[in-house]
Amino acid sequence: MKSEVSVDDITKTSDPEFRLRMMRKVIETVKSEGSLHMPLLSLVSTFLDGLAAGGPAGTKAAYLDYLQAHFPDLCAALGAEIFYSKYRSAAVHEFSIKKGFGINRDSKMPGEYCGTTTVRETGQELTILNIDRLVEEFLAHVRALEKKAGVGGTEPAPSLTVFE
Numbered sequence: 001m002k003s004e005v006s007v008d009d010i011t012k013t014s015d016p017e018f019r020l021r022m023m024r025k026v027i028e029t030v031k032s033e034g035s036l037h038m039p040l041l042s043l044v045s046t047f048l049d050g051l052a053a054g055g056p057a058g059t060k061a062a063y064l065d066y067l068q069a070h071f072p073d074l075c076a077a078l079g080a081e082i083f084y085s086k087y088r089s090a091a092v093h094e095f096s097i098k099k100g101f102g103i104n105r106d107s108k109m110p111g112e113y114c115g116t117t118t119v120r121e122t123g124q125e126l127t128i129l130n131i132d133r134l135v136e137e138f139l140a141h142v143r144a145l146e147k148k149a150g151v152g153g154t155e156p157a158p159s160l161t162v163f164e
Contacts, residue, residue: 017151023047024142027135037103037131042095044138045088051145060084070141077113078129087129100125106132 027043030036052066067080074083086098109115114129
């Protein structure tokens, strides 16, 4: 089937309004469900890749630089390299978290960005990331980017999205 489309009905993935609005709305939607904390980690990790926008050989360096510049509380509490290697990489590539690490909700660690816990039965020490705090900090960051770019409306996205 061949069809025609108007340029007015096309959104380019490079359009900041589209990118930022989609990131914010997806996170808000998944967050509103209440129990999808692992998908939230995967989504935030992936969207940070898109915001950091390193070249093919510089993805990790760009990601770490972006975290250090825009998420200083996360970096102070956990470290950019640990977030990247133990949370981001496992969440993005394996839908998992590396051994010895975990995520928990703010209700279990109010205000803390990360902490440690011991598994009673095994004695295993775990480093725990407060996923709710990460999500809130990410949403605040995206909203600030939307405001800076002069975007953030609720306009529906055009029906066709293309890479550019």
